[in-house]
Amino acid sequence: MVADSGGTARRRICFCIQIDMSDSDSTVPESVAAPAAKAGLRRISLPRWRGKLEAVALPAGAIVVSLVLFGLFCAANGKNPFAVFASIDKAAFGSWYAFQNTLVRAAPLMLCALCTAIPIRLGLVIIGNEGALVLGGLCATIIGLKMPSASPASVHIAMALTGAVAGGVWIAAIGALKHYRGVNETICSLLMNYIAIALLSQAVNTWIKDPASLNKPSSYPIPDEQMLQPLGETSIHWGLIFGLIACGIAWFLMQKTTFGFKVRTIGANIRAAQIAGISVGPITVMACFLAGMCPGLAGMVEVAAVQGSANEALNAGYGYSGILVAFLARQNPLGCILISTLLGGLLASGGALQRDHQLPDATILVFEGIVFVVILYSESLYGRWRFFQERTV
Amino acid sequence: MNQPTDQLGWLGVPLAILAGAVGGGTPFLFVSLGECLTEKSGKINLGLEGVLITGAMTAYAASYKSGSPWFGVLVAGAAGMLLGFIHAWLAQKPKVNDIAVGIGMISFGSGLAFFFGKAFIQPLAPQLPSFDLGGWSANPALKAALKICPLFFLGVGLAFAMDWFFKSTRWGMFVRAVGDKPDAARAMGISVTSVRTLSIVFGSFLGGIGGAYLSLFYPGSWTERVSGGQGFMAVALVIFSRWNPVQCLWASLFFGGAQALGPALQAVGVSGYYYLFNASPYAFTLAVMIATCSSKRSLAGQPGALGSGA
Numbered sequence: 001m002v003a004d005s006g007g008t009a010r011r012r013i014c015f016c017i018q019i020d021m022s023d024s025d026s027t028v029p030e031s032v033a034a035p036a037a038k039a040g041l042r043r044i045s046l047p048r049w050r051g052k053l054e055a056v057a058l059p060a061g062a063i064v065v066s067l068v069l070f071g072l073f074c075a076a077n078g079k080n081p082f083a084v085f086a087s088i089d090k091a092a093f094g095s096w097y098a099f100q101n102t103l104v105r106a107a108p109l110m111l112c113a114l115c116t117a118i119p120i121r122l123g124l125v126i127i128g129n130e131g132a133l134v135l136g137g138l139c140a141t142i143i144g145l146k147m148p149s150a151s152p153a154s155v156h157i158a159m160a161l162t163g164a165v166a167g168g169v170w171i172a173a174i175g176a177l178k179h180y181r182g183v184n185e186t187i188c189s190l191l192m193n194y195i196a197i198a199l200l201s202q203a204v205n206t207w208i209k210d211p212a213s214l215n216k217p218s219s220y221p222i223p224d225e226q227m228l229q230p231l232g233e234t235s236i237h238w239g240l241i242f243g244l245i246a247c248g249i250a251w252f253l254m255q256k257t258t259f260g261f262k263v264r265t266i267g268a269n270i271r272a273a274q275i276a277g278i279s280v281g282p283i284t285v286m287a288c289f290l291a292g293m294c295p296g297l298a299g300m301v302e303v304a305a306v307q308g309s310a311n312e313a314l315n316a317g318y319g320y321s322g323i324l325v326a327f328l329a330r331q332n333p334l335g336c337i338l339i340s341t342l343l344g345g346l347l348a349s350g351g352a353l354q355r356d357h358q359l360p361d362a363t364i365l366v367f368e369g370i371v372f373v374v375i376l377y378s379e380s381l382y383g384r385w386r387f388f389q390e391r392t393v
Numbered sequence: 394m395n396q397p398t399d400q401l402g403w404l405g406v407p408l409a410i411l412a413g414a415v416g417g418g419t420p421f422l423f424v425s426l427g428e429c430l431t432e433k434s435g436k437i438n439l440g441l442e443g444v445l446i447t448g449a450m451t452a453y454a455a456s457y458k459s460g461s462p463w464f465g466v467l468v469a470g471a472a473g474m475l476l477g478f479i480h481a482w483l484a485q486k487p488k489v490n491d492i493a494v495g496i497g498m499i500s501f502g503s504g505l506a507f508f509f510g511k512a513f514i515q516p517l518a519p520q521l522p523s524f525d526l527g528g529w530s531a532n533p534a535l536k537a538a539l540k541i542c543p544l545f546f547l548g549v550g551l552a553f554a555m556d557w558f559f560k561s562t563r564w565g566m567f568v569r570a571v572g573d574k575p576d577a578a579r580a581m582g583i584s585v586t587s588v589r590t591l592s593i594v595f596g597s598f599l600g601g602i603g604g605a606y607l608s609l610f611y612p613g614s615w616t617e618r619v620s621g622g623q624g625f626m627a628v629a630l631v632i633f634s635r636w637n638p639v640q641c642l643w644a645s646l647f648f649g650g651a652q653a654l655g656p657a658l659q660a661v662g663v664s665g666y667y668y669l670f671n672a673s674p675y676a677f678t679l680a681v682m683i684a685t686c687s688s689k690r691s692l693a694g695q696p697g698a699l700g701s702g703a
Contacts, residue, residue: 373501
């Protein structure tokens with residue numbers, strides 16, 4: 001009896017999703033599928049690669065268009081665009097040393113991107129990445145400072161757990177407020193960014209302030225032997241490993257598990273999910289918690305591997321860039337890895353642009369803005385060309 | 394503006410809050426009126442933060458180059474309209490999320506402003522004039538508090554004018570119809586796209602003027618930290634004031650005053666929670682949103698099509 005009702009529920013979900021998909025980005029054009037089904041013919045579907053190609057070709061095309069627009073922008077300001085591109089490429093990927101620097105910046109971006117990429121599958125646009133990162137870093141530091149004589153490994157585990165849980169609770173609260181109180185999640189996450197940053201300022205200026213840090217208010221430093229050590233001879237730290245693992249887990253969770261299926265169902269059609277008996281509230285909160293753990297962990301890594309203490313440098317804009325990564329990668333966690341690496345390279349090249357071309361560091365921000373706008377425009381082009389429609393015989 | 398309050402002791406706190414309400418509230422007023430108009434037409438413009446920063450930069454630059462601060466205000470409005478036009482065009486494309494467009498426009502607008510604004514961080518641009526309503530008083534603190542920018546009165550007038558516009562004019566009804574029931578508006582023969590485009594562009598014009606106020610009056614200089622997130626807050630303010638322009642005025646004054654609370658308390662020696670006090674407007678907005686929102690019904694006064702993608 002129970003199993004049967006479960007089966008019906010699943011069938012209902014499939015039914016609802018099919019309805020929902022047929023009016024958004026359908027894989028089978030109705031005009032083709034419906035007459036074939038009516039005539040009782042067996043449908044032979046060809047290998048499905050066109051949809052996948054579209055999902056790669058459109059963002060790639062968008063990046064090319066943005067490069068052209070950015071080149072025009074450089075040319076309009078009297079710089080040779082090709083020389084600028086060459087500098088970016090050299091500073092980001094030109095040498096092993098440069099690439100290490102790129103990867104160091106890519107690590108927090110990957111983790112922050114997940115904070116937007118996971119909830120958006122629920123239909124929630126959450127931009128609280130910056131706040132979760134800052135809070136994760138702050139809480140991890142507080143715990144780290146409380147364990148001065150513990151072994152490095154146990155300090156790392158405690159800090160990572162605290163950071164991740166702090167970020168997770170912060171974002172889960174946003175999900176809970178959205179579901180149970182109807183508070184707009186975007187505005188809510190924005191306000192909570194400001195609150196988290198204020199908490200950090202308050203903490204590093206009073207509660208845990210190191211009196212020795214005059215110009216740049218900071219917490220007491222984490223002892224050197226308890227810092228996260230770089231990997232081997234490189235400058236790459238554990239953040240990259242965490243980022244890769246988190247993106248992998250997020251992809252598996254979203255695509256291959258019932259949890260991910262429920263999340264995607266809620267995002268596709270929340271009414272259908274409720275009718276099918278999915279407990280929307282707990283799943284929303286849980287997904288938001290998992291999403292928030294990632295920037296929280298990024299904050300911990302920034303403290304334990306890069307900064308050495310909690311200070312205002314935590315609030316360096318990785319969170320906001322993470323939003324861009326999530327949209328560029330079309331919310332695909334594996335795509336986030338690639339885009340984070342590209343964007344990390346771009347961020348790493350800010351100094352080179354200033355040195356070689358006298359371009360202000362805001363140039364990178366302009367480029368990011370252009371890419372963002374073009375990518376959003378490309379969203380409206382899905383399904384526009386027949387070439388990318390899956391064919392059936 | 395808060396420095397002279399030292400001599401007043403505790404009396405300085407309400408005075409600083411009052412001064413902050415008018416002085417710091419004016420940019421809130423302009424961006425929230427702009428956002429109110431935009432949201433009444435059924436779209437959200439989160440990108441007003443980018444518009445505000447661009448407005449601040451262009452106003453300062455134009456005022457410096459031309460010597461006329463009022464010309465700077467106009468240029469800021471025009472720059473805002475330009476960004477607004479991009480937002481309007483992009484946000485109305487199918488399958489494009491207007492909130493995401495706003496985030497994109499923030500990085501685009503602020504990127505352009507920082508890029509071209511580097512050259513204008515040092516020089517001093519002519520500032521907007523002020524009405525000295527405190528001439529009768531000998532107290533310098535009171536005098537400083539009563540130096541009020543003409544833009545403030547313009548904003549107050551605009552709030553009431555906009556209220557009248559929505560309630561009593563044909564065009565105001567068009568905007569409300571498009572925001573509430575786009576399909577019905579379309580059936581009436583109203584072009585939803587044009588109404589929304591005009592609303593967003595004019596809303597961004599107001600956002601640009603808010604930016605001009607920041608760089609040409611209070612705090613009165615152009616730096617990369619000129620905006621304290623007033624553009625972000627616009628969206629929260631409009632929810633706070635239930636999509637009513639006159640209530641936007643009261644909410645802006647309230648927020649301006651709340652922003653002045655931290656520095657005012659620090660001036661009288663209460664500095665223990667200075668940084669947390671600075672976040673009080675955000676915490677308060679959040680508290681109000683949690684208290685008044687409900688998952689069962691939409692808020693009173695909320696345009697029907699808002700956030701639905703229609």
